Amino acid sequence: MIRLSSADPDFAAGFDSLVSSRAEAGLDVSAPVAEILAAVRADGDEALFRLTARFDRVFLTPDTVRLSAAEIDRACATIDPALLEALDLAAHRIERFHRLQMPSDLATADEAGLSLGMRWTPLDAVGLYVPGGKAAYPSSVLMNALPARVAGVSRIAMCVPTPDGQLDPLVLAAARRAGVHEIYRVGGAQAVGALAFGTRSIPPVDRIVGPGNAYVAEAKRQVFGHVGIDSIAGPSEVVVLADGINDPDHVALDLLAQAEHDEMAQSILVTNDPAFADAVTGAVARVLPTLPRAAIADASWRDHGAVIVVPDWSAAWPLVNRLAPEHLQLMLADPEPAFAAIRHAGAIFIGRDCPEAIGDYVAGPNHVLPTSRTARFASGLSVFDFLKRTTWVRTAPGAIARVGPAAVALATAEGLQAHARSVAARLGPGRNPVTP
Ligand SMILES: NC(=O)c1ccc[n+]([C@@H]2O[C@H](COP(=O)([O-])OP(=O)(O)OC[C@H]3O[C@@H](n4cnc5c(N)ncnc54)[C@H](O)[C@@H]3O)[C@@H](O)[C@H]2O)c1
Ligand SMILES: N[C@H](CO)Cc1c[nH]c[nH+]1
């Protein structure tokens, strides 16, 4: 963990290196991923099953690659009803929030006699990648599938790896609750390839969404263009802005909630109170060893954690805007100036009792958010990832005569005579300025 004070003369250099360390790090797996994708594209199921046997130690056939309704029933029956209730509460809240995001079509008629509009339609088929290599994420199933369902996607296919045949039943319950239509027990780059190119067992989709490890992220990058993808989610991040009135243990837990995700996760405290900074770092040291994922959280806090002391809050806003964190917590007596001034963050949590973890599960907005400073230009997953826009134009009789001559002039200036004549031909006798 590094500690910086914005009053120090070498602060700018220390902060710059904190910002630049967020550029996407990690393994270059482009060559093996290209090989996997080429194999799946050429050999379909045969390559998909061979690679699944190699990486997940699961031996599939066309009859077993897709989970049957009976298998899903059996798995769901093993789940504690209280847990199913929690899942249902989360699903209900996430679904309700995403319903509110649904945009309206636009239609207008102008003075020239043209009607203009834009309509939203859902994608036909989407593929959800649900990670399953090292941990299970039922909450991510809800966050990926519910916006697709709310948007009206007709076919939602999900791929999840089952290393050594293991699959968390709650992942299946979440998929069922969220309205996933097909579940395939395959993962990694080979699953992304199957969704993108299609195999005999897995029909292709139009867009692939969902987080995953370096192989999954690289595969999504490489199939982009053939299919659409959402953003590439990197390691988790949180910036907590907290004044000295907060409970240091609460802030320590908020920092560690991010750190326990991944050795590469980043948790940053920004405070105006040096004594509070000491109290939080002490609390982190005390709480950390009590966590089951202490080794991961410790590596994250040690290598990527930071505490920044600012002389006054207004000095913090530009720093946070440069960090553009995935998550931002505002634990301040008056959070409004920060809320107004900080524009680059994937999701903002306002209040002393509004931890980011509430947003991971039950608040309602999506937890798939831009990381690695991409909140400068990107947004979290939403219904918009599953919708597309089509604009339309309708001309009333005579309308083309009002705007057509300008189109003819511009087309002629561009040297595109067929364009000019296609408009001019409709302008009527005596109003056709283009000589055939
Ligand atoms: N941002 C979010 O919302 C969010 C949510 C959940 C998880 N995540 C992240 O997703 C990631 C999940 O990673 P994971 O590994 O647990 O599961 P994963 O499902 O992404 O990856 C497992 C697959 O990786 C492939 N693989 C593993 N080693 C390979 C190798 N050497 N060569 C080729 N392929 C190989 C295998 O096919 C395996 O099935 C984590 O980094 C986690 O933090 C992010
Ligand atoms: N915080 C993660 C996204 O950065 C999402 C998640 C899933 N489960 C718990 N948390």
Ligand SMILES: [Zn+2]
């Ligand atoms: Zn989380």
